[in-house]
Amino acid sequence: MPAGPIRVAIVGTGGIARVHAAALGSDAASEAAGPAAAVLAAAADVDAGRLAAFAGEHQVMAVYRELDDLLREARPDLVHICTPPHAHYEQALACLRAGVSVLVEKPPVISLREFDALAAAEPASGTGPWFASVYQHRFGAAQRRLKALADDGTLGRPLLAVCHTTWFRDQAYFDVPWRGRWETEGGGPAMGHGIHQMDMLLDVLGDWAEVRAIARRQARRTRTEDLSLAHVTFASGAVASVVNSVLSPREESYLRFDFEGATVEVTHLYGYADEDWRITPAPGWEAPGPGGPSGGASGHTAQFAEVLACLAAGRRPPVGPDESRRTLSLVAGIYAAAFTGHLVTPADLGPGSPFYERMDGGKAPW
Numbered sequence: 001m002p003a004g005p006i007r008v009a010i011v012g013t014g015g016i017a018r019v020h021a022a023a024l025g026s027d028a029a030s031e032a033a034g035p036a037a038a039v040l041a042a043a044a045d046v047d048a049g050r051l052a053a054f055a056g057e058h059q060v061m062a063v064y065r066e067l068d069d070l071l072r073e074a075r076p077d078l079v080h081i082c083t084p085p086h087a088h089y090e091q092a093l094a095c096l097r098a099g100v101s102v103l104v105e106k107p108p109v110i111s112l113r114e115f116d117a118l119a120a121a122e123p124a125s126g127t128g129p130w131f132a133s134v135y136q137h138r139f140g141a142a143q144r145r146l147k148a149l150a151d152d153g154t155l156g157r158p159l160l161a162v163c164h165t166t167w168f169r170d171q172a173y174f175d176v177p178w179r180g181r182w183e184t185e186g187g188g189p190a191m192g193h194g195i196h197q198m199d200m201l202l203d204v205l206g207d208w209a210e211v212r213a214i215a216r217r218q219a220r221r222t223r224t225e226d227l228s229l230a231h232v233t234f235a236s237g238a239v240a241s242v243v244n245s246v247l248s249p250r251e252e253s254y255l256r257f258d259f260e261g262a263t264v265e266v267t268h269l270y271g272y273a274d275e276d277w278r279i280t281p282a283p284g285w286e287a288p289g290p291g292g293p294s295g296g297a298s299g300h301t302a303q304f305a306e307v308l309a310c311l312a313a314g315r316r317p318p319v320g321p322d323e324s325r326r327t328l329s330l331v332a333g334i335y336a337a338a339f340t341g342h343l344v345t346p347a348d349l350g351p352g353s354p355f356y357e358r359m360d361g362g363k364a365p366w
Contacts, residue, residue, distance in 0.1 A: 006311055007041035009076040011067055011091055012083035013054035016105055017043075020080050021058040023300035024308075038308055042074035067091055071098040078311060081105060085192070086184040089114040092131060096121045101129040103307060103317070106195050108133040108324055110186030112332055112349060112356045119321035132307065132317045133324040135199040139306060140298030142277045143200060146257070146264055150204050156260025161240035163201040163255050165194035166248035167269075171220055173246075180222030187359045188224030190215070190334050194244030197253050199319075199327045201242070204257060207235040208330050210345045215338035217366055219247050224360075230334045242334070261285045273297040332359055339363040 008024055010017050024038050044064040045051035055063045064070040071079075071094065079095045081088050081104040089109045095102040096118070108131075109115045118131055137143060149155050167189070178184040185192055202208065213230035220226040230242040253272075256265045263280040266272050274297075281287045296302055303318070310317040329346055336355040337344040340363065354361035 006038045006078060006308055007074070007076045008038050008078050008080065009042040009044070009070055009074055010040065010054075010060075010080045010082055011044045011070070012081065012087075013043055013045040013047075013050050014082065017054060017080075017082040018057070019300055020082055020304075021054075023304045024080075025058070026301045026305075038078075041076050042070050044070045067094055071095065071100060076100055078103060078307070084178045084184060085110050085186050086178065089118060092118055093121055096129050096131060099129055101131070101311065101317070103132050103134060105134045107186055107191050107328065107331070109328075110182075110184075110191075111358050112325070112329060113351070115321075115325055115328055119325070122321070126316075128316070130316050131321060133319050133327075134300070134303065135196065135203075135319050135324070135327070136300045136303045137196050137200050137271070137298045138203050138319065139296075139302035140272055141296035142266065142272065142274050143203065143298065146277075147204050150257075150259070155257075155262055155264070158205055158234070158236055158238040158257060158259050160258040161201060161205060161238060161256060163194075163197050163240055164243040165189065165197045165253050166243060166245045167193055167251045167253075168249050169193075169220070169246040174220050174222045180220070180224050182223060182358060182360045182364070185224065187331065187335065188215075188222065188226055188228070189244040189246045190225065190228045190331050191359060193246060194228075194242070195327060195331060197255055198242060198244075198330055200255055201240060202327055202330065203323075205234045205236065205238055205240070207326065208333070208346070209233050209235045210343050211330065211333040211337050212343050213242075213334045213337040215335065215364075223364075223366075225338075225364075228334055228338060230337065232330070244334075262287060268298075271298045332356070335359050336361060339365065 040060050042062045043060045044067050051063050062074050079102045081091050088104050092102045092104050174180040210233045211230050215225035215228040218227050226246050228244045232240045253268050261282050265278045266276050268276045307317040332349050332355050333344045
């Protein structure tokens with residue numbers, strides 16, 4: 001538990017870092033942290049010009065070119081990792097070894113092997129430092145209400161779900177050197193785009209049991225897929241259609257949950273508010289009252305407010321290794337099913353599987 005203000009550092013000062021800095025400076029984050037409000041104590045980047053511009057824009061207290069120097073000299077309580085995906089593992093591991101909790105942008109790492117090694121680096125005592133992942137769409141008020149209704153059985157059994165991330169990225173997007181490559185980005189839209197919607201799906205429906213899938217390169221010059229479609233079965237018996245695309249000119253993020261008692265839907269793009277959700281009761285079934293929190297949109301601010309509140313109180317921040325790994329394992333399962341043509345279960349993705357070592361398992365057919 002920090003004795004004074006929570007000292008936060010940001011590693012990587014590109015576009016997503018600016019989202020992090022704005023969220024950390026929001027009134028909601030300050031209120032959540034209470035007397036231990038967050039201060040942006042340091043930032044690091046290999047690009048000196050970008051680092052200087054970011055520091056000036058966000059009044060960063062100290063800047064560094066190397067993470068090791070930042071950890072040693074700035075002594076942060078929490079580090080936000082906002083670098084390209086292939087750098088996440090080594091940087092997060094360095095933070096944990098320095099005794100600093102770390103919050104990592106999606107995807108947290110680019111393989112299940114890296115993820116398990118990072119989770120194992122947390123002290124066995126459970127007192128921190130901690131490793132958590134950025135999955136900000138869990139933290140909107142409507143998603144939390146839906147999860148509570150699903151968990152307490154109010155909606156009846158889950159039967160069917162739809163989880164479609166149909167976005168658009170042109171070829172120039174993939175011409176950035178680290179994008180669209182298994183060894184640097186870890187995957188295509190299933191890994192870097194639809195992972196947020198899939199995390200919402202798993203947050204509500206729980207453990208997945210098996211998956212069949214296809215993945216294609218339909219239109220973009222890239223080493224990863226630009227499109228995938230999957231059929232996922234959950235431990236509860238519910239089934240889901242999961243589509244991840246960066247080829248869709250009318251962009252949309254859409255989730256639909258069909259329970260025995262009602263259909264619950266949300267349509268958004270990069271974040272939702274209460275008005276983006278709809279509930280359709282089954283004949284003869286009464287929709288429950290609003291209950292729970294209302295009015296809170298999804299986004300980094302909502303998650304960071306909870307992270308800061310947890311750190312101020314000495315509690316583990318969300319989203320921890322168990323839940324984060326479940327989401328990453330579904331991504332690996334989609335790739336494994338697509339590239340082997342077989343039904344895949346979580347047990348098929350352990351050490352010894354090529355898809356444990358890297359997301360494509362070395363088996364992408366192109």
